[in-house]
Amino acid sequence: MKVLHLSTLNSSVNNAGVVRQLQYEKDAAIDLGIDWSVELWAGDVLDGFDFIRPYPSYLNSRLARRWFFFKVLRNYSSIYDVIVLRYMPVDPFLVFYKQDRAALISVHHTKEEGAIRASYLGLKGRILSVCDNFAFFVGARRFSAVVGVTPEIVEYELRRARRDLPTFVLPNGIDFSRFQVVDDRRFGSIKLVFVATFFFKWHGLRSLLSSIASCSKVDDFELHLVGEVSVEDVCYIHECGIKNIKLHGVVDISTLRDILALADVGLSSFGLGEKGVQQACTLKVREYLASGVPVFAGYDDIGLPDNFPFYMQGKPDLLDIISYAKNMRNFGREKIRRSSMEYIDKKNLVSKFHSWVVEEIKPE
Structure with missing residues (x-):
């Protein structure tokens, strides 16, 4: 089974912990000998990490980058069997996703509503959280499974999705x-x-x-x-x-x-x-x-x-x-x-996750 873990960030430099986590995952996949790729699109590049792809310089707005990333996702959906996608809050394009072959697994590292309201106070935060709930509800119709770093997050996402989906709890790990x-x-x-x-x-x-x-x-x-x-x-x-x-x-x-x-x-x-x-x-x-x-x-x-x-x-x-x-x-x-x-140890965690993906997820 050919798997891709695909992510996007505004800045890799300002999210060094996320980048390190992806590097540990990539190294673990190599050590385990499984067909598991890692790719991160970002507005900048952190030296020493060859899986980071910089957005073209002419894409200077978040909306433009989201549209570009959506096209990347669509292209990869015909190449891979499974795409493990780091969920992007308030993504206006995910609702239009239609897979060619790859099963789509949504990965969550926080409860989005609380995170959004903590980042954007007042009315803006409330509006954005409502928009994200709607986008996730529609997008969940395209998901083959939901993964969270804690049981609490998995339960939260299932309530938002309002449908039964296979789930997996994937804690963070290190090399x-x-x-x-x-x-x-x-x-x-x-x-x-x-x-x-x-x-x-x-x-x-x-x-x-x-x-x-x-x-x-x-x-x-x-x-x-x-x-x-x-x-x-x-x-x-x-x-x-x-x-x-x-x-x-x-x-x-x-x-x-x-x-x-x-x-x-x-x-x-x-x-x-x-x-x-x-x-x-x-x-x-x-x-x-x-x-x-x-x-x-x-x-x-x-x-x-x-x-x-x-x-x-x-x-x-x-x-x-x-x-x-x-x-x-x-x-x-x-x-x-x-x-x-x-x-x-990240290798133990990736091995368990890969076994679950092979057993539970069926590509189109």
């Missing part, structure tokens, strides 16, 4: 071999590391800072923030007089590994409810675990088993996080890394 365990330099005060490209509201940083501010007498810890912190949050840190925070800004991989070597715990998002979701399976968590760093976060990571000891779900409460971090000092980096491998 495990690319992430070697970091050095173990845990000593002295507890050290927490929170990594993000930019700390958006849904990362829940402000809630964590509020908890720290309310525990002013607790000083046996450090919080290392890696990435761009908003001006408002930096001002809040200064206003509250919080002394235990180190702002690193955006760093290179070598520097990040040095910081993670100090980490007792890696932190992930505490405010995904802002996007209307309670479940996730972020790349950041997988990169922490593959590096041998346990994780504390505010959501249910569906890619990990219940009661997995090196992932703790909880509120951004400093005392709870410190308690968990102290317990984690009893476990070595290699133990944490090895225990997580079967759940986060």
Whole structure:
């Protein structure tokens, strides 16, 4: 069976995590020896990724690029048996799609309504979310299956589609071999590391800072923030007089590994409810675990088993996080890394997904 995973982004440079995920998938398909291609169309090109196709320079509007991408999709529908399509919110052309041969699988990484309303506030967000619900409802008549990164997202999409479709839950994964365990330099005060490209509201940083501010007498810890912190949050840190925070800004991989070597715990998002979701399976968590760093976060990571000891779900409460971090000092980096491998390795996930596609999806 000949399969293509097809995606489009306005910018690959601004979505490096998505690009990395596609590279892991491509590498896994090669290692598995399956006929599975990956292609991403974007307004720019991130160096080192040969599956990215730049839009022609004369296409300088989102609508024009969507029309071009729709023609690409139509052309590939006569070449491949299955097209795994990363769903594009508010796509005006998908409703006109008619397949030649390829079965179309729609892949979803978020609940679109919540994401749209978080990006476009007020009336514009409401209008766009209504338009997307309609476009998806019509487009779902062309889908052979729906895939989501969490069960919560799959259930949401089926409600929007208002029809029964085959479904598959495909958590995010990483190329495990690319992430070697970091050095173990845990000593002295507890050290927490929170990594993000930019700390958006849904990362829940402000809630964590509020908890720290309310525990002013607790000083046996450090919080290392890696990435761009908003001006408002930096001002809040200064206003509250919080002394235990180190702002690193955006760093290179070598520097990040040095910081993670100090980490007792890696932190992930505490405010995904802002996007209307309670479940996730972020790349950041997988990169922490593959590096041998346990994780504390505010959501249910569906890619990990219940009661997995090196992932703790909880509120951004400093005392709870410190308690968990102290317990984690009893476990070595290699133990944490090895225990997580079967759940986060991209090759395992692609193999399971490919087997499901072969068994469940029938091309025209």
